[in-house]
Amino acid sequence: MHYLPNIIFALALVVGVGFFVRNIKKLTRNIKLGKAVDVSNDKSTRLKNMTRIALGQSKMVVRPVAGFLHVIVYVGFIIINIEVLEIIIDGLFGTHRIFAFMGGFYDFLIGSFEILAFLVIVAVVIFWLRRNVIRIQRFLKPEMKGWPKKDGNLILYIELVLMFLFLTMNAVDLQLQELGAAHYVKAGAYPISQFIAPLFDSVGESTLVIFERTAWWLHILGILFFLNYLYYSKHLHILLAFPNTYYGRVNPQGEFSNLDAVTKEVKLMMDPSADPFAATTEEPEGEPEKFGASDVMDLNWVQLLNAYTCTECGRCTSECPANQTGKKLSPRKIMMDTRDRLEEVGANIDANNGEFVPDGKQLLDDYITKEELWACTTCNACVQACPVSIDPLSIIVEMRRYLVMEQSAAPMELNNMMSNIENNGAPWPYNQMDRLNWVNE
Amino acid sequence: MSEQLKVKTMEQFMAEGKQPEILFWVGSAGSYDDRAKKISRAFVKLLNKANVDFAVLGPEESSTGDVAKRAGNEFLFQMQAMMNIELLNGYEIKRIVTCDPHSFNTLKNEYPGLGGKYDVIHHTQYLKELLDSGRLVVEGSEYKGKRITFHDPCYLGRANNVYEAPREVLKKTNADLVEMKRHKQTALCCGAGGAQMFKEPEKGDMDINILRTKDALETKPNIIATGCPYCNTMMTDGIKAHEKEDTVTVLDVAELLANSL
Numbered sequence: 259m260h261y262l263p264n265i266i267f268a269l270a271l272v273v274g275v276g277f278f279v280r281n282i283k284k285l286t287r288n289i290k291l292g293k294a295v296d297v298s299n300d301k302s303t304r305l306k307n308m309t310r311i312a313l314g315q316s317k318m319v320v321r322p323v324a325g326f327l328h329v330i331v332y333v334g335f336i337i338i339n340i341e342v343l344e345i346i347i348d349g350l351f352g353t354h355r356i357f358a359f360m361g362g363f364y365d366f367l368i369g370s371f372e373i374l375a376f377l378v379i380v381a382v383v384i385f386w387l388r389r390n391v392i393r394i395q396r397f398l399k400p401e402m403k404g405w406p407k408k409d410g411n412l413i414l415y416i417e418l419v420l421m422f423l424f425l426t427m428n429a430v431d432l433q434l435q436e437l438g439a440a441h442y443v444k445a446g447a448y449p450i451s452q453f454i455a456p457l458f459d460s461v462g463e464s465t466l467v468i469f470e471r472t473a474w475w476l477h478i479l480g481i482l483f484f485l486n487y488l489y490y491s492k493h494l495h496i497l498l499a500f501p502n503t504y505y506g507r508v509n510p511q512g513e514f515s516n517l518d519a520v521t522k523e524v525k526l527m528m529d530p531s532a533d534p535f536a537a538t539t540e541e542p543e544g545e546p547e548k549f550g551a552s553d554v555m556d557l558n559w560v561q562l563l564n565a566y567t568c569t570e571c572g573r574c575t576s577e578c579p580a581n582q583t584g585k586k587l588s589p590r591k592i593m594m595d596t597r598d599r600l601e602e603v604g605a606n607i608d609a610n611n612g613e614f615v616p617d618g619k620q621l622l623d624d625y626i627t628k629e630e631l632w633a634c635t636t637c638n639a640c641v642q643a644c645p646v647s648i649d650p651l652s653i654i655v656e657m658r659r660y661l662v663m664e665q666s667a668a669p670m671e672l673n674n675m676m677s678n679i680e681n682n683g684a685p686w687p688y689n690q691m692d693r694l695n696w697v698n699e
Numbered sequence: 700m701s702e703q704l705k706v707k708t709m710e711q712f713m714a715e716g717k718q719p720e721i722l723f724w725v726g727s728a729g730s731y732d733d734r735a736k737k738i739s740r741a742f743v744k745l746l747n748k749a750n751v752d753f754a755v756l757g758p759e760e761s762s763t764g765d766v767a768k769r770a771g772n773e774f775l776f777q778m779q780a781m782m783n784i785e786l787l788n789g790y791e792i793k794r795i796v797t798c799d800p801h802s803f804n805t806l807k808n809e810y811p812g813l814g815g816k817y818d819v820i821h822h823t824q825y826l827k828e829l830l831d832s833g834r835l836v837v838e839g840s841e842y843k844g845k846r847i848t849f850h851d852p853c854y855l856g857r858a859n860n861v862y863e864a865p866r867e868v869l870k871k872t873n874a875d876l877v878e879m880k881r882h883k884q885t886a887l888c889c890g891a892g893g894a895q896m897f898k899e900p901e902k903g904d905m906d907i908n909i910l911r912t913k914d915a916l917e918t919k920p921n922i923i924a925t926g927c928p929y930c931n932t933m934m935t936d937g938i939k940a941h942e943k944e945d946t947v948t949v950l951d952v953a954e955l956l957a958n959s960l
């Protein structure tokens with residue numbers, strides 16, 4: 259009976275972490291539905307990017323207000339998690355404040371956690387105001403209706419509750435320490451919760467213990483819940499920002515991939531010595547390769563990782579020239595659609611014993627329309643703006659490739675432009691022999 | 700107006716058994732578009748002035764395929780690229796300069812993977828080189844006291860991180876360089892890229908070039924400087940839409956420098 263709390267705690271931990279591992283497995287499986295892509299080059303730049311952009315938050319501070327607040331929440335999140343380690347050990351072994359032996363250093367740690375917790379509360383409140391009262395434009399675009407809006411607020415509420423639980427727990431603990439209650443060692447510094455403590459002045463010791471235990475349990479259960487909430491939320495970025503910035507673009511932003519499958523065919527067409535029949539006999543096994551992307555499986559796995567990493571911050575969309583001038587295109591929506599469709603495909607696989615059964619839907623048309631795709635100027639503003647190295651443009655281009663090469667579905671004017679290039683080597687209908695006329699005009 | 704320009708083709712260089720210092724990739728716009736042709740001429744005027752031994756491909760040049768690639772037609776792009784690469788490699792071209800950031804980007808970044816490896820630079824970078832080495836010297840002060848704002852072309856700036864070269868060339872004209880609120884990394888597109896130049900825009904409440912010229916007009920410029928033939932068209936149209944064509948002109952960096960010598 260004495261060990262009951264320890265056992266319950268261990269169980270909660272196993273269930274919480276177990277679910278989390280299951281989610282991560284599903285996530286990895288879904289990302290691996292994407293095509294292979296070579297990301298083995300330039301490891302040192304990749305490491306630098308990850309350190310600078312994910313760890314160092316370098317792109318967040320481009321917008322100073324949001325950036326600064328985000329750094330607070332981010333640092334708070336990481337540092338306060340050291341406290342979680344203590345909670346876990348205490349929970350498993352029935353100890354209390356196991357790190358208290360560190361003395362002065364422990365006081366310093368707890369003291370700084372408290373200050374950070376307070377700052378996190380302030381930041382979270384401002385974030386909430388920005389979303390709901392100041393109503394900053396980029397949080398109000400059409401793709402933010404429904405779950406994405408709720409998700410954004412829920413995260414803030416959860417963080418707020420967790421911070422309050424942490425501070426309440428400390429405040430009651432402080433009271434108990436001062437009463438000299440058994441088990442409650444005198445340890446820690448409480449620069450913030452000392453102001454909450456007086457609220458509990460008239461409460462008796464046994465009730466205080468109940469309060470303390472309740473706050474303690476809710477705090478750790480809340481953290482386990484939050485861990486499992488990630489998979490369903492834009493908050494997944496706290497984990498994926500790291501791999502995503504590592505695997506993100508290292509080449510110049512203007513460089514689009516050259517499709518290898520096309521290179522093979524073009525070489526064959528241009529090589530006068532190639533035997534036209536040889537090509538047909540060595541036709542690769544199975545279906546010929548599809549050009550471009552009409553569904554998530556046609557994208558590469560980094561693009562799918564991108565989709566899961568998206569924070570839905572809308573910095574891309576707010577910089578997008580098409581979006582700013584009232585076009586339907588929103589690079590954030592491209593990422594959100596990709597994630598939603600990927601989730602749908604994942605659920606389909608789960609429901610059909612690991613096999614995807616065609617559902618008559620795809621990313622193109624059912625999620626992303628041609629009108630959005632053709633509005634893009636390929637200006638890279640979205641790529642530049644993204645704080646976690648996401649490349650919405652590469653998905654747009656991949657889908658245009660499908661439209662043009664598999665469906666011949668380019669807008670008419672573009673078809674004219676392309677046949678001009680085919681016929682006379684320029685996007686306009688001029689004679690190639692006149693290419694030098696400008697010299698004498 | 701035309702003073703005689705000295706332009707030799709690669710074919711002529713070959714016949715003389717010589718190699719040029721650099722190949723000027725004129726590009727389709729620079730060859731055929733009435734406005735862009737003037738930019739090609741201004742650039743060549745500068746090359747002549749600096750005694751640069753350069754060549755063009757003339758009728759042998761063909762679209763880089765860039766615009767086809769951005770539109771999604773990878774086939775057409777690679778056909779064009781391979782044809783051009785065969786030609787360029789046949790001539791053993793080492794160095795290429797172009798006034799078109801789109802050609803610059805694709806030649807520099809996308810041709811190498813298909814076997815075309817050259818040292819490719821934008822004309823603003825080359826002009827800076829010529830100024831730095833003293834081969835070009837600014838003597839006039841045509842633009843002294845004039846306010847010039849530079850519009851960063853997406854495929855020069857964000858795409859390839861070239862921000863300083865055009866500005867340094869512009870400073871040499873003795874004009875007052877004023878920056879738009881969004882410039883360099885955060886510059887707004889002119890609206891022409893990604894094959895938009897060749898089609899009507901999708902439904903919206905404004906054309907992109909109108910918004911971008913608004914940015915430019917806020918700096919109260921006398922001149923909007925560009926480094927791309929497509930930006931030039933877009934900004935010129937934008938100025939007209941704002942009914943400012945009498946007070947604000949749109950000129951390429953090469954034209955501004957050519958007028959300043």
Ligand code: SF4
Nearest residue numbers: 578634635637638640
């Ligand atoms: S690249 Fe396309 S989607 Fe991205 S900002 Fe530019 S126009 Fe918008």
Ligand code: SF4
Nearest residue numbers: 568569571572574644
């Ligand atoms: S793609 Fe990047 S910039 Fe755009 S919403 Fe997602 S995280 Fe933000």
